Amino acid sequence: KNEVEQSPQNLTAQEGEFITINCSYSVGISALHWLQQHPGGGIVSLFMLSSGKKKHGRLIATINIQEKHSSLHITASHPRDSAVYICAVPHYGGATNKLIFGTGTLLAVQP
Amino acid sequence: EAQVTQNPRYLITVTGKKLTVTCSQNMNHEYMSWYRQDPGLGLRQIYYSMNVEVTDKGDVPEGYKVSRKEKRNFPLILESPSPNQTSLYFCASREQGALNQPQHFGDGTRLSIL
Numbered sequence: 001k002n003e004v005e006q007s008p009q010n011l012t013a014q015e016g017e018f019i020t021i022n023c024s025y026s027v028g029i030s031a032l033h034w035l036q037q038h039p040g041g042g043i044v045s046l047f048m049l050s051s052g053k054k055k056h057g058r059l060i061a062t063i064n065i066q067e068k069h070s071s072l073h074i075t076a077s078h079p080r081d082s083a084v085y086i087c088a089v090p091h092y093g094g095a096t097n098k099l100i101f102g103t104g105t106l107l108a109v110q111p
Numbered sequence: 112e113a114q115v116t117q118n119p120r121y122l123i124t125v126t127g128k129k130l131t132v133t134c135s136q137n138m139n140h141e142y143m144s145w146y147r148q149d150p151g152l153g154l155r156q157i158y159y160s161m162n163v164e165v166t167d168k169g170d171v172p173e174g175y176k177v178s179r180k181e182k183r184n185f186p187l188i189l190e191s192p193s194p195n196q197t198s199l200y201f202c203a204s205r206e207q208g209a210l211n212q213p214q215h216f217g218d219g220t221r222l223s224i225l
Contacts, residue, residue, distance in 0.1 A: 004153075033213075033214065035214075035216075040218075041201075041218060041219035041221065042217075043201060043216040043219070045214055045216075048212065088154075088214075098144075098159070099214065101154040101155075102153060104153060
C-alpha cells in the first residue's frame with residue numbers, strides 16, 4: 001500500500017463545475033503539500049497546510065489530521081485549471097527528511 | 112526572482128553516451144534533490160544533497176551520479192545512460208530541514224534514451 005494515495009487518478013469536468021481531489025496518507029505528518037503540474041512539466045507549490053483550511057483564489061485545501069485525509073477543491077473550474085495535482089507529505093526518519101509524493105490526479109476541464 | 116533552473120529541457124540521446132543535466136538555484140538553499148517522474152509512479156527521489164560536498168542516495172540512485180561543489184549547483188550525471196532512464200527529471204531545492212516550507216522545482220528535463 002502506498003503511503004500517499006490520491007483519488008481519482010483521472011478527472012474530466014465541464015467548465016464551471018466544482019471539483020474535489022482527495023489525498024489519503026498512512027504516515028504521521030506535520031504538514032501536507034499540494035502541488036500543480038501543468039502540461040509542459042513545471043511543478044509549482046499551491047498550498048502547505050497542517051490543519052483546517054486554506055484558500056487561494058478559487059482553490060481551497062482542507063486537511064483532517066485525525067483521519068489522515070486532505071482534499072483540494074476548485075470552485076468554478078476553468079480550462080486553465082487543467083493540470084496534474086499532486087499531494088506530498090513529509091517523511092521524518094533516518095539521516096534525512098524528505099517528501100513522499102502521491103501519483104497525482106490528472107484534471108481536464110473542458111470548455 | 113526565486114528560481115531553480117534546469118538544462119537542457121529536452122534531450123534525446125543514445126545508450127551509453129554520457130550526459131549531464133545541470134541544476135542551479137538562486138535562493139541560497141542548503142538542500143537540493145533530484146527526482147524522476149514516471150507514469151503511475153509519481154515523483155521518486157534519485158539523490159539529494161544537504162549542503163556543499165554532502166550528497167546521499169535517494170530511493171532510485173542506480174545509474175546516476177551527482178556532485179555538489181558549490182551551493183547553487185547540483186548536476187545530475189548519467190555516466191552510461193540506458194533506455195530505462197528515459198523519464199522526466201526534476202531538480203528541487205528548499206531550506207535545510209524545512210519540510211513545512213514550499214518546495215521549489217525546476218521546469219523539468221525530458222530525457223529520452225534510445
